[in-house]
Amino acid sequence: MVGGFRQVIAAEGAGALLTGLGPTVVGYAIQGALKFGGYEFWKKQAIDVLGVDTARNNRQAVYLGASGIAEFFADIALCPLEATRIRLVSQPTFANGLAGGFLRILREEGPGAFYAGFGPILFKQVPYTMAKFAVYEVAVEKILAATGKSKDSLTSGQTTGLNLSAGLIAGMAAAVISQPADTLLSKINKTKGAPGQGVTSRLIQMAGQLGPSGLFTGMSARLVMIGTLTAGQFLIYGDIKKALNATGGVEISTSK
Numbered sequence: 001m002v003g004g005f006r007q008v009i010a011a012e013g014a015g016a017l018l019t020g021l022g023p024t025v026v027g028y029a030i031q032g033a034l035k036f037g038g039y040e041f042w043k044k045q046a047i048d049v050l051g052v053d054t055a056r057n058n059r060q061a062v063y064l065g066a067s068g069i070a071e072f073f074a075d076i077a078l079c080p081l082e083a084t085r086i087r088l089v090s091q092p093t094f095a096n097g098l099a100g101g102f103l104r105i106l107r108e109e110g111p112g113a114f115y116a117g118f119g120p121i122l123f124k125q126v127p128y129t130m131a132k133f134a135v136y137e138v139a140v141e142k143i144l145a146a147t148g149k150s151k152d153s154l155t156s157g158q159t160t161g162l163n164l165s166a167g168l169i170a171g172m173a174a175a176v177i178s179q180p181a182d183t184l185l186s187k188i189n190k191t192k193g194a195p196g197q198g199v200t201s202r203l204i205q206m207a208g209q210l211g212p213s214g215l216f217t218g219m220s221a222r223l224v225m226i227g228t229l230t231a232g233q234f235l236i237y238g239d240i241k242k243a244l245n246a247t248g249g250v251e252i253s254t255s256k
Helices: 002-012 014-018 021-050 052-057 059-090 098-109 111-115 118-147 156-190 199-215 219-243
Strands: none
Touching: 021 052, 021 059, 021 098, 021 118, 021 219, 052 059, 059 098, 059 111, 059 118, 059 156, 098 111, 118 156, 118 199, 118 219, 156 199, 156 219
16 A cells, blocks of 8 residues: 555656545535435334334344445435546546546546446445444444443543444445455446447456456555544544434434
């Protein structure tokens, strides 16, 4: 990872590390709103349908189902911006920024080009998000069980530590699970497919060329990035829920 940073800076300057920042900020802000908000919404729907006791007894299925559905809809919004981001990063001269890159892809390749990576982004993001939320919820339960405390008894500092620790564990688990699809997503958005070649055949061809080790290229950088990012996400997520007094209605863990 450090070598990669040095190589990019030496070849293209430090500014190259911020290439694609526009679509990253906009895309993942929209996706995050739909993901975290959608998770709470679909979790609440499951509780209403199943009842609190049944939902609690099957809480892992509720966590996985709610997060998977939320991510599906979030990816519909994210995909065009992610395709633009990857094109800007892989082809620095393609456009000057989000608007220019988005409009050039739309003009030259049509709306379908934005969703060329929709399959791989689902393969990446849906398992990633399902793992992130489910592992986070389990990690919170296990940490609280190990300390013998309930959420309600924690101080503000302890709650922060809990969210950061559980978020870090969840992020690293999600990073490993989603890495192969993330690698394929990056590759499929960098180049055009052969005339008449479908997305599935392109993915199979790329996976075969990369091999198992190639699919996990950059794993160390991704563990650091996703682990710390997810820890920060759950810190903000927990603080917002606490500030809005929105923790009681959709909590089905055994360690409320």
